[in-house]
Amino acid sequence: MIKAFPPGAPARLLVVLMVLIWAVPALAAGTPEADELALDPNWKAPDQEDARERAKEVVPFIEAVVDECQLCRQQRLRDVGLGIKDITHSYFLLESPIIKQRENHYGPVRFMHTKHAAAIQDCAVCHHARPADKAAKETVRCSACHQESFRSDHPERIGLKAAYHQQCIDCHRTEAKGPVDCVGCHPKNVPDHKELVKLPANPAPWDVTAECLRCHASAGEDMLATSHWLWRGHSAYTLDRQKHVMHGKGTTAINNF
Amino acid sequence: MKLTRRGFFKIAGATGAAAAASRSDPAAASPPPEDPYGCLVDLTRCIGCRKCEDACNRVNGLPPPERPFEDPTVLNRLRRPDERAFTVVNRYFPGQLDASNQLVPTFVKIQCMHCQEPACASACIVGALTKKENGTVHYDVTRCIGCRYCMVACPFEIPAYEYHDPITPRVMKCTFCFERISKEGGLPGCAEICPTEAITFGRRKTLLEVARKRIGENPARYLDRIYGEKEVGGTSWMYISAVPFEKLGFIDVPDKPTPKLAETIQHTLFSYLWSPIVLYGLLGGIMWTSRKNRPESEDEEGDRR
Numbered sequence: 001m002i003k004a005f006p007p008g009a010p011a012r013l014l015v016v017l018m019v020l021i022w023a024v025p026a027l028a029a030g031t032p033e034a035d036e037l038a039l040d041p042n043w044k045a046p047d048q049e050d051a052r053e054r055a056k057e058v059v060p061f062i063e064a065v066v067d068e069c070q071l072c073r074q075q076r077l078r079d080v081g082l083g084i085k086d087i088t089h090s091y092f093l094l095e096s097p098i099i100k101q102r103e104n105h106y107g108p109v110r111f112m113h114t115k116h117a118a119a120i121q122d123c124a125v126c127h128h129a130r131p132a133d134k135a136a137k138e139t140v141r142c143s144a145c146h147q148e149s150f151r152s153d154h155p156e157r158i159g160l161k162a163a164y165h166q167q168c169i170d171c172h173r174t175e176a177k178g179p180v181d182c183v184g185c186h187p188k189n190v191p192d193h194k195e196l197v198k199l200p201a202n203p204a205p206w207d208v209t210a211e212c213l214r215c216h217a218s219a220g221e222d223m224l225a226t227s228h229w230l231w232r233g234h235s236a237y238t239l240d241r242q243k244h245v246m247h248g249k250g251t252t253a254i255n256n257f
Numbered sequence: 258m259k260l261t262r263r264g265f266f267k268i269a270g271a272t273g274a275a276a277a278a279s280r281s282d283p284a285a286a287s288p289p290p291e292d293p294y295g296c297l298v299d300l301t302r303c304i305g306c307r308k309c310e311d312a313c314n315r316v317n318g319l320p321p322p323e324r325p326f327e328d329p330t331v332l333n334r335l336r337r338p339d340e341r342a343f344t345v346v347n348r349y350f351p352g353q354l355d356a357s358n359q360l361v362p363t364f365v366k367i368q369c370m371h372c373q374e375p376a377c378a379s380a381c382i383v384g385a386l387t388k389k390e391n392g393t394v395h396y397d398v399t400r401c402i403g404c405r406y407c408m409v410a411c412p413f414e415i416p417a418y419e420y421h422d423p424i425t426p427r428v429m430k431c432t433f434c435f436e437r438i439s440k441e442g443g444l445p446g447c448a449e450i451c452p453t454e455a456i457t458f459g460r461r462k463t464l465l466e467v468a469r470k471r472i473g474e475n476p477a478r479y480l481d482r483i484y485g486e487k488e489v490g491g492t493s494w495m496y497i498s499a500v501p502f503e504k505l506g507f508i509d510v511p512d513k514p515t516p517k518l519a520e521t522i523q524h525t526l527f528s529y530l531w532s533p534i535v536l537y538g539l540l541g542g543i544m545w546t547s548r549k550n551r552p553e554s555e556d557e558e559g560d561r562r
Contacts, residue, residue, distance in 0.1 A: 103450055149454060150444070155463045156470055162454030169304060169453070176357070182306065 047091055055095040055108065062144045063154075064132035074124040082123055082138055084239050090114035098147050099161045106186035109164075118237050126167060142167075289373035293392025294438055295461035295493040296448055297468050298366055300505070301478055302455035305332060305348055305364035309447035309456065313344045313368075316434060316446035335506065337367065340417040340429040344368035344447060351500040363498070365505050366447070366456070369394060369415045369431035370485060371493035372514070379516030380410035385428075392461065392493040393433040401428060412489055412510045433493070461493055468497050490514030 068076075095108030117123065127139040142163055149159030158166065168185065172178035179185050199211055213220045223229055230250040311326040313319070320341050324331050332348040345367055350360040375394045378386040385400035386407055403426060408416045419426040434445040438458075448458040457464060465486060472479040484502050485495030488510050498505065526532045 102444075105450075150448070150458045152459065152463070155457075155459055155467050158454045161452060165304075165452040166302065166454070180304075 048093070051089075051091050051093040051110075052095070054089065055093045056097060058097060058147075059141065059144050061147055062131045062133075062136070062140065065129040065145060066132050068129075070124060070128060073128060073130070074122060077123050077127075077138065080138055084114065084117045084121075087114050087117060094164060096143050096160055098143060098159075102149075103161070106182070107188075109185045118239065125171065287388070289490070290388065290390045290392060293371075293373070293390070293461050293493050294433070295371075295392055295459065295464050295495060296445065297457040297459075297464040298494065298496045299455050299457070299471070300363055300365060300496060300498040300500070302453045303346070303364040303366065304453055304455075305346055305362065306452060307331070307346050308450045308452060309366055310342060310344055310346060312446035312450035313431075314342065316437065317343060317432065319343070332364075338369075338415060338417065338431070340419045340421075340427075343429065343431040347506060349500075349505050351504045353500070363500050363505060365496075365507075367506075368447075368494065369433070370413050370489075371431075371433050372412075372489050373491040373493065374489070374514035374516060376410040376412055376489070376515035377407035377416060379520060380406040382406065389435070391435075391438060393435045393438070394430075395435055396428060396430065396432070398427050403428075410515065412515050413508055461491075461495075464495060468495065472497060487512045490517070 090113050092111040092113055093108040094111050116126075120126075123139060126142075129145065130136070130138055131140060131144070143160050146158060146160040146163035149162060151157060151159075168178070169180050172180050196215070197211055199207060203211075228249070232250040307326050310322075314322065314326075322342065332346070335347050336342075336345045338345050347365050347367065349363045349365060351363055353361040355361050371392055371394045373388070375386065375388055378384075378388055378394060382404065383400045383402055385397045385402075387395050387397070389395050403418075405416075405418055405428070407428060408414075408418060416428050416430045418428055434443070437443040438445060444458050445456075448456040457467060459467070465483065468483045468486075472481055472483075478499055479497050480499065480501065482502070483495050483497055484507060485492040490513065496502070496507070503509065
């Protein structure tokens with residue numbers, strides 16, 4: 001799946017780029033060879049591991065919240081000056097033990113916090129209530145107020161699982177954007193690819209792509225229509241990127257494999 | 258008044274049979290439980306994922322479905338609970354349109370309503386069906402004789418029968434997960450799995466308050482009616498909706514408990530066995546007066562013979 005490019009200068013640019021791509025990690029890593037590093041089975045994405053650890057936390061239950069309308073809440077958040085810049089964690093794995101102790105049928109949902117915040121531009125949509133405690137933070141995580149379902153001391157408060165589903169599905173419906181089916185957000189039970197993937201000892205990048213496409217042909221077709229292929233630089237909606245020059249894969253940068 | 262020998266046995270036989278029938282049904286006489294569990298189904302929250310059917314099938318060990326639970330075409334036709342499925346979700350299009358002119362579906366979960374005063378338990382002649390303190394209408398297969406009166410009696414047409422099994426057929430209906438909810442913190446399978454908490458489990462009294470609160474806080478979203486609050490004397494399973502219940506296949510039932518009429522007659526006639534006592538007293542009186550009025554000569558003649 002090599003994207004067609006005109007012969008001449010871009011081809012040379014490709015060679016240079018590839019040399020750079022291969023050289024940089026090898027230099028950065030020091031002693032181990034580049035391909036050794038790529039195949040390190042113990043390597044884990046640090047942000048994923050960080051999110052996994054955070055998902056395990058259970059915070060104290062918030063008994064009372066301020067009773068106010070959504071507009072009041074919106075305006076107050078604006079007055080306080082809270083916005084995307086204040087986001088401390090941009091990525092979450094929704095895998096709370098509160099839900100898992102009852103039901104555990106799906107893998108965790110990966111939630112892009114900053115991406116949603118940037119698209120909605122209104123914290124009050126999800127952070128719809130503040131704790132009554134004056135000392136508490138203005139916005140708290142979902143699981144601070146929503147924990148076990150059907151609590152007899154708070155029968156009107158929905159549980160965490162329902163809070164996620166109602167919030168996500170309702171908004172995805174009204175915005176006509178984002179998945180509303182189960183496997184749209186939850187990963188399916190993925191089989192172990194160790195046995196399935198067959199690669200030569202020292203695979204070239206295009207060998208890997210070809211091996212993926214052997215089973216995921218339609219995913220390859222879809223990929224050609226996504227921003228991963230047609231990327232034209234940072235979105236104008238991304239904070240502080242409004243004035244950046246567009247030069248993504250869809251324009252000057254080259255998709256190599 | 259002449260009372261023939263045959264007439265006397267007719268009356269005596271009928272009275273005795275009726276008295277026996279009234280005593281063999283202890284459940285019917287018991288009052289509804291005071292603080293039963295219940296479930297509140299919020300039809301505005303249901304997304305029709307059929308996870309409740311899946312969970313119900315799993316926790317009750319029911320046979321696998323003909324079509325998988327993920328198959329959305331199952332919703333294309335209306336279904337009823339049967340001996341293979343204690344609960345089913347149906348999809349209705351009551352006529353409302355969304356922003357892109359598409360019909361908005363409303364999903365309705367059907368299962369046993371677990372009436373406060375169940376007609377099935379009243380009709381059951383062997384006490385196999387009983388209303389438990391925790392709200393369950395419980396079926397005891399060891400008592401059941403397979404007469405299927407419960408199926409005739411149920412105003413919601415819920416109990417089903419294993420006609421395919423000639424040796425040990427059972428009446429099949431939602432159990433309200435009796436064993437599970439009897440445990441501390443136990444939940445019915447469907448309520449536990451529901452992703453949107455369209456099913457809220459709790460004490461019936463609490464649920465009524467929750468339902469009223471939801472309706473009160475969002476009158477534009479809900480109709481001011483709780484189906485099951487008063488229907489057939491109240492049910493443990495209750496529904497709130499945005500769409501009139503008549504459009505969603507809900508059966509229009511009276512507020513009076515179904516067994517009320519039959520039980521009133523029975524219990525009035527046979528409490529403390531007053532009616533047989535009065536009847537036999539009356540008969541004895543008739544006999545006594547008729548013997549007294551008989552001419553003495555007849556008696557003497559009879560003696561001689």
